[in-house]
Amino acid sequence: MQFNRFSALLVVVGITLSGCGGGGGSTSTDPVIPPTNIDVNVTITGDYQVESLGTTNTINAKVSLGTLTRDLYLVLSNSATTSYTPTITHNPKVIVVPQAKTVFSTDVKEKPRILLHPQYVEDFNAQIGTLLSKAEENQFQAKTIAVPERMEDIAGTSTGIFYRSSDTSDPTAATARYVSTLPVSTDFGNKTLNIWVSDDSYGVGCAKAKCVTQDMVNALADTFLKSASDNDIYDWVTNIYGEEWGSNAEEKYSYLIPANDEITILLTDIDDDGLPASGEGRVVGFFWAKDNFDKSVVSGSNERVMFYIDSVMFANGNTTWSIDDYWPKEMVSTLAHEFQHMIHYYQKNILRYATINDNTDTWINEMLSESTEDIIGTKIGHSVEGRYPTFNENNTLSLTTWNGILADYSKVNVYGAYLLRNYGGAQVLHDIMHNSFDDQQAVVYAVNQSSNGLGKTFANLLSEWGIAVMLSDHDNLVDTPEYNIGTLFEDVYGSTIYQMNSINLFNYNPPPIIYTTSGTVKSNGNYYYKIGDNVTGDITVSLELNGQTEATLIAK
Structure with a gap:
């Protein structure tokens, strides 16, 4: 099941916040003046909802919840090549006592x-x-x-x-x-x-x-x-x-x-x-x-x-x-x-490769190796879930920047797990390797070969990845990128059956870090921001962007 999204590029972004509420962090006591012109209207009706607010320079969105109570989040997906500092203002009606969330502690430590x-x-x-x-x-x-010719080993x-x-x-x-x-x-x-x-x-x-x-x-x-x-x-x-x-x-x-x-x-x-x-x-x-x-x-x-x-x-x-x-x-x-x-x-x-001087970007090569461990994990009886707490602590890293630290392995592991579970399992791994591209286009090419990946861009995949992370605590998603179906994902490739575990990133300690203060959206990375817990009624969200940063609203 997929969530069809529209395109953007990839970027380094900082955020300036005012009127931020819910979940702790800094807030402003200054009143928020609602914008006079609303160009995006969103009505929340379901158990969960995902809405792209777009990538234009200025976005004024009205979010109507009626009598429903939901937690509201933004996923900011950086798709430019230079840093940018947008402004985000909002006026949520936040219930004083935050909604209780159960996080299942785990002994999984990498x-x-x-x-x-x-x-x-x-x-x-x-x-x-x-x-x-x-x-x-x-x-x-x-x-x-x-050197004499090497003989067979004995x-x-x-x-x-x-x-x-x-x-x-x-x-x-x-x-x-x-x-x-x-x-x-x-x-x-x-x-x-x-x-x-x-x-x-x-x-x-x-x-x-x-x-x-x-x-x-x-x-x-x-x-x-x-x-x-x-x-x-x-x-x-x-x-x-x-x-x-x-x-x-x-x-x-x-x-x-x-x-x-x-x-x-x-x-x-x-x-x-x-x-x-x-x-x-x-x-x-x-x-x-x-x-x-x-x-x-x-x-x-x-x-x-x-x-x-x-x-x-x-x-x-x-x-x-x-x-x-x-x-x-x-x-x-x-x-x-x-x-x-x-x-x-x-x-x-x-x-x-047309020339031997080409080398696959390290993050892609390592993602394929991490995904190989993932897809055969149930066969050898060994899970890669030790990567997930490390990712949760470092979920704003640039996907495509490689520094050789443990967190780099965790981010490409979790990204590869998203590709595996949404774009064809073993086939997408095969297709990433079996093309002549050595950069992110290798991933785009492979996804475009899948039945539900036609026309996807790298920016689409970056944004979808962030959505999948935020909704990994749901196993009832429809037409939305997913990590979690409540049971094993099964993939048949050739004559081999591969089974992959469902992933709920919120079941680990720490859960995904979600910010309520300003921060940098790194190039080719996502930034997870909480508007508020237990929001109800109508709120407005205003964003000043650079035209290449996609903002996605998530209600759950």
């Missing part, structure tokens, strides 16, 4: 985790285009070493694996602890899974705070890739996005590794930081494209399609370790997150 690639990975990613273009022109000067063999830098100066000693005995049949042919563990992280009494055992390795392998179909992370994720690596890569760029249908996971203590202190963020896993290059270009390449997963956090279970303990399950979810990045590099960067 464990400290940071998924942004380490700095050495970010530095490498920034030069990928240069590496490939110069390699193709035979102009790239790199350290060349004689369980129990050891070698040095490079992961802290893109050269050969700092390998970690590791041993193959799992190799598929027989190739596993998938929709993309037979695949082999290799799991390596740093020697200092393996076995009882290892040098780390938590040690990986063979049972842990076997459980990880069984979760990621096993025989039969539609029963593991590999099947569920590739069903949405496609294959992780293929012969087209080497055919297009000769300095990329050939396809050998192997995937490698290295379990190691990333950055040698052991267990995190309370409240500390940390890198728990990453995909690094350096390993997709031939050693003649990047001497530190392992010439593998591979992931890096933190061994200490993976082994950090209860006294009797189980793959269903929180941290092992979190690491499995992280593996799905990083798998999207791996596939994204091949399907988007290699196959679909």
